[in-house]
Amino acid sequence: MPRPLATRLFVDAPLDAGAEVLLGEHQAHQLRAVLRLEAGDAIAVFNGRDGEWRATLSAVAKKSITVSVEDRLREQTTEPDIWLLFAPIKGPRLDWIVEKATELGATEIHPVITRRTVVSRVNLDRLQAHATEAAEQCERLSVPPVREARSLGDVMDRWPKERRLYVAAERRGVPPMAEAIRADGVPAAILIGPEGGFEPAELDHLAQLGFATLVGLGPRILRADTAAAAAMALWQALAQPPLADRRA
Ligand code: SAM
Numbered sequence: 001m002p003r004p005l006a007t008r009l010f011v012d013a014p015l016d017a018g019a020e021v022l023l024g025e026h027q028a029h030q031l032r033a034v035l036r037l038e039a040g041d042a043i044a045v046f047n048g049r050d051g052e053w054r055a056t057l058s059a060v061a062k063k064s065i066t067v068s069v070e071d072r073l074r075e076q077t078t079e080p081d082i083w084l085l086f087a088p089i090k091g092p093r094l095d096w097i098v099e100k101a102t103e104l105g106a107t108e109i110h111p112v113i114t115r116r117t118v119v120s121r122v123n124l125d126r127l128q129a130h131a132t133e134a135a136e137q138c139e140r141l142s143v144p145p146v147r148e149a150r151s152l153g154d155v156m157d158r159w160p161k162e163r164r165l166y167v168a169a170e171r172r173g174v175p176p177m178a179e180a181i182r183a184d185g186v187p188a189a190i191l192i193g194p195e196g197g198f199e200p201a202e203l204d205h206l207a208q209l210g211f212a213t214l215v216g217l218g219p220r221i222l223r224a225d226t227a228a229a230a231a232m233a234l235w236q237a238l239a240q241p242p243l244a245d246r247r248a
Pocket residue numbers: 167168169170171191192193194195196197198215216217218219220221222223224227
C-alpha cells in the first residue's frame with residue numbers, strides 16, 4: 001500500500017487522472033505560506049465522491065495554486081450511516097463537538113434547538129470549516145455536511161422513519177446505549193440535549209416516537225460535548241457487523 005501523503009485537502013471538483021484543480025485562496029495560503037510547499041511537491045486530494053488522489057502542485061502563484069491530479073491512492077468507500085444531532089452549546093466546545101463527530105464518522109451533523117437551548121444562532125460556515133479540517137486530518141474520504149439549525153419539533157415532524165434515533169437521556173433509568181444498539185446496518189442517529197438537559201415533556205414526547213429509543217450513557221452526568229463523543233464512539237464500536245461478517 002502506498003504511504004499516506006502528509007498533506008490532504010478536500011476539494012469540490014471532479015477528480016480523475018490528468019485533471020487540473022485550482023485551489024482557493026485559503027488553501028493556497030496554507031500550502032505556500034504555512035507548509036512551505038513548492039511546485040512539484042505532492043499532496044493528497046479528495047472530494048467525497050471519487051476517492052483519494054495524489055496530486056502535484058503545478059502552478060504556484062501568490063493567491064492561487066493549481067494541482068495536477070495523477071493517480072488514485074484510495075477508492076471511495078461507503079461509510080456507516082450515522083447522524084449526530086445536538087443542541088448547540090456556547091463557545092469553543094461547539095467547534096469541538098463538530099470536530100470529534102467528524103473524526104468519529106458522523107455522516108451528517110444537525111444542530112437542533114430544544115426548549116432549554118441557549119444558543120440561538122449557529123455559524124454554519126465556521127462549523128463546516130471545522131468539519132472539513134477534521135476530515136482532512138483524520139484521513140476520511142468525505143466531509144459531513146453541517147445542516148441548518150432547526151427546532152426539535154420540526155426535526156421530529158420531518159424525520160425519515162427508517163432511520164433509528166438514539167436519544168441520550170440522563171436521569172431516566174433507561175437502558176444503557178450499549179444494550180440498545182443493534183448491528184443490523186439500519187441508518188441511525190444520535191440526539192444529545194443541551195447543557196440544561198431536555199425538558200421532561202420533550203423526553204416524554206420523544207419516547208412515544210416509534211423510531212426513537214431513549215438510552216443512558218452511564219451513571220454520571222456528562223457534559224453535552226462528552227456525551228456526543230461517547231455516544232458516537234459507542235455506536236461506531238457496536239453497530240458494525242463483526243469484521244469477519246463484513247468480509248464475507
Ligand atoms: N443539566 C442536566 C442535568 O443536570 O440533569 C444535564 C444535561 S447534560 C450536561 C447534556 C446532555 O448530555 C443531556 O441532555 C443528554 O443528552 C446527555 N447526557 C449527559 N449525561 C448523560 C447520561 N449519563 N446518559 C444519557 N445522556 C446523557
